[in-house]
Amino acid sequence: MTKRKNHSPDFKAKVALEAIREEMTMAELSKKYGVHPTQIGAWKRAAIKNMAAGFSKRGSDPAQVDDATIDKLHSKIGQLVVERDFLKRAWDR
Known part of the structure; x- marks a missing residue:
């Protein structure tokens, strides 16, 4: 059994x-790059689907938090730290 190939994002974009x-x-592409045609088709569909993100404005990035x-996450971290310290002191008794 052969080891699974991991292709870089640059290689995927090129293909x-x-x-x-x-x-x-x-x-022909499959033979040239040694990748199954179905995989090339999947990369092509993903590239076309995500192409619009390259033209969006910086401020409208949906991944931007x-x-x-951020404040909600910081408060949750604080709560978890207090709970951890409490349980640690209770365990030491």
Whole structure:
């Protein structure tokens, strides 16, 4: 049994871009890069699906965390630290 191949994001983007250009068939790309045609098709679909994110403004990034979420997470961390310290003191008794 062969070891599973892990391709870099740069390699995936390069292959997907060539697939989008359609200068070569999937079979030719598969032979050229040693990747199954189905995998190339999946990379192509993912590239097309995520292409709009490259043209969005910086401020409208959905992954950007707002200040309210950060404050909520900091309060949760504080609560967990207090609980941990309490349980540690109770265990030591």
